[in-house]
Amino acid sequence: MARRTKSSRSARPALTARTADRHRLYQLAVQEPDAELDFVARTFSRLRGRPAVTLREDFCGTALSACAWVKRRATHRAVGVDLCADTLAWGTTHNVAALTPEQQSRVRLVRRDVRSPNATCRGTDVVLAMNFSYWTFKTREGLVAYFRSVRSSLGKGGIFFLDHYGGYxxxxxxxxxxxxxxxxxxxxxxxxxxxxxxxxxxxxxxxxxxxxxxxxxxxxWRLWTLPEIQELLHESGFKHVHVYWEGDDGKGGGNGIFRPTRRGEACACHVSYLSAHD
Ligand SMILES: C[S@@+](CC[C@H](N)C(=O)[O-])C[C@H]1O[C@@H](n2cnc3c(N)ncnc32)[C@H](O)[C@@H]1O
Structure with missing residues (x-):
């Protein structure tokens, strides 16, 4: 990438509500696909003794994680699933188009309800449901139906990864x-x-x-608690459910390192990952 000179930097117009792109701002403010995918790839390898190759990003929005996945390795393939045509179109124009043609050939975006995956969405090593998007399902029946459909659509040895936030x-x-x-x-x-x-x-x-x-x-959303989510994952048929709790940075914050444990802390706000598999 060409180095930006001081003058070109200062020539960039300041952000304002009239011209700002909400999807771009969301990605900058909320998403950290590399840290998330580091965790997913490392945890999958630990649990399965082999690397994950294929990934489905449920509730993918602009498909930032699906695109980041295919950039990581030439063998990686990804499919992003979302209901919203406009958001998928933004992801196609901005995230998929920024990939090389070869990387683009390894990513698919599918406009669909995550509860009814088609053939393109089935058989992956990993299914991701991040940024608490599954909280859109507000009843136990609704959430179990989604978890069951994830379980039945995973590939052999596949693992479901999701996140959760809680605390008072x-x-x-x-x-x-x-x-x-x-x-x-x-x-x-x-x-x-x-x-x-x-x-x-x-x-x-x-x-x-x-x-x-x-x-x-x-x-x-419905604000689900961590015990409820673990119970509902088990109820959906997953045999193994793990919670990964974030370590302490020594200054009252998280250190970005998530480890499996049965002991959390009653802090004001915590974000954790879960894995579920057979
Ligand atoms: C919070 S955004 C998630 C964006 C991104 N995946 C992330 O991690 O930040 C939630 C997305 O879920 C999509 N969505 C909500 N219900 C859905 C459903 N039943 N099936 C597929 N997508 C759905 C919305 O269109 C929206 O793009």
Whole structure:
């Protein structure tokens, strides 16, 4: 890549709500495909004694992880599954198109409900359901139906990876702001109903010129707890379910290293990974 000179850097227009691209900002603020895929590849190899080759990214949105997967190795193949045609189109134009033609030949995007995978979506080593997207299924029956369909569509020796967040702050109606290059990311836990577990969250983006992109994304979720998710994975037929808890950075935060354990901590906010397999 050509080095950018100081003048070209300063010539780049400042971000503003009118011109900002919400998918680009989401990827910058929320996603870390390399760290996630490092964890997935390492854990799969540990559990199976062989590397994972094929990956399905459920709720793929712009398919950033599916594209990152095919970039990692020439043998890797990926399929991204999402219902939203516009988001898939954005991913095709920006993420798939940025791959080499050879890498592009190893990734497929499928517009489909994750609960009814077609032949293209079946038989992979790994199925990913990240950024809590499976919380869209609000009933035990609905979530079990999804988990069962993942289990029956995995390839031989396949492993399902998902993430989870919890801690007492997850139940609060609060906003969290994070300053990033050129914009502020706002995570808005707008409402939580303790009777149903329904939770509405928004992502807003704010810019240095005072403009804002309110409700750039909205999620209508059920706030599931970690014990419930483990029970429902077992109920769906998975024989082995592991929780990977994040280590401590010594300053009250996480260190990005996730290890399997049966002992967590009652902290304000925790993100963990789970694996489920036979
Ligand atoms: C939070 S985004 C996830 C984006 C990305 N995978 C990530 O990890 O950040 C949730 C995505 O799930 C998709 N979605 C919701 N319900 C779905 C379903 N039943 N089947 C397929 N996709 C679905 C939405 O269209 C949206 O793009």
């Amino acid at each position: 702050e997850a139940f609060k109606e609060i906003e969290e702001r994070r300053r990033l290059k050129g914009f502020t990311y706002v995570w808005d836990q707008a409402s939580y109903n303790p009777i149903t577990g329904d939770k509405t969250c928004h992502i807003h983006f704010e810019f240095k010129d005072g403009t804002r992109l309110r409700k750039a994304f909205t999620y209508e």
